[in-house]
Amino acid sequence: MRRLVFLMLGLFSLSVHAVTLDDLQQRFSQQPVLRAEFSQQRSVSGMDQKLNSSGILVISRNDGLWWQQEKPFALSLLLTDSRMVQTMAGQPPQTVTAQNNPQMFQFNSLLTALFHADHRALEQNFTLDFSDRGQGNWKLVLTPKTSPLNRLFKTIRLEGQTFLNNININDMQGDVTQIRFFNQRTEPKTLTDAEKQHFSS
Template sequence: MKAFLFLVLTFLSVTAHAVTLEELQQRFSQVSVLRADFAQQRTISGMAQPLNSSGNLLIAQQQGLWWQQEKPFSLTLLLTEKRMVQIMAGQEPQVVTADNNPQMFQFNSLLSALFHADRKVLEENFALDFKDLGKGAWKLVLTPKVSPLNRLFRSITLNGETFLNNIDINDMQGDATHIRFFNQKTTPATLTDAEKRHFAS
């Protein structure tokens, strides 16, 4: 009975504990491989209907980010430390590196920082407003403070619990992008042979 009460009290103390950005970064950094599905909705000024897309993604600590849009058309985005590659059916792959387009390549490290809650990189580029919403939920609002980000985005808002669940992007043109992540999986903890081929291409 004492052991049971101890477990209950331990659980309550953990769930009541406020989430901090430091703890979030530590938690995310311990995930070696993350797989998820995504649904994206983009609202563009002057367009009556939003643009919807969906697909899946793979984040591997050592390799990078592989983003596969399935609908409404196939689009693959590969981000590693050295390059960004965009592949559309029937077209030549577009490759961006720090040498041929340093400004665009800057977004590579920022995207990685978003998914890993990398405080150092985020603080270099944004003013951070982190809130613990209770019951393990949290929100991080990023307000750009350096060029060219502050000329492109009004704010980027991240929401999540165990994982990053939503990204909301508001840009300077009045457009908005909402990305929802779901079906997150961290096992297997290593890449399959098929997944390794994504980063080898």
């Protein structure tokens, strides 16, 4: 009888702590600012050598996403609700808006939805397959169902626990991109003066 009680309590505990996509979205939405480091590895079909890059990023709920690649060369990407700005060393910034390039700007919204686990926005373009992997770990597989995404990507897989830890992208050309995030920090909860400069540029 005692063993049965412990078993039932264990099952109840598992069900209580199971992670859902709604839980995930709520958790991410409660992080006003998230900072992290990233490493990216890309396997290109037909090439033996993998392409590696690394850098840092800042995600602000109110301001957008700032992505700074530091290696193998400097490249920054700023995403806000109204624009996407890419800057490479020695070159003038390239700005994309919904007006001058609606298709490219669609990727802006996609990246924002990925980092915020915004399943309502993601459901507009993807079939979602979310799974709780236990111990707070989760996986979300996105399969494109609308154009042009379904002509570009096979699947996009997100994995994480407290934070988003990995993104794996399989495209229609046979290329695979793996992005790992680490050293995530949520303090301070507001942008520093230096970070504000990135979003105001």
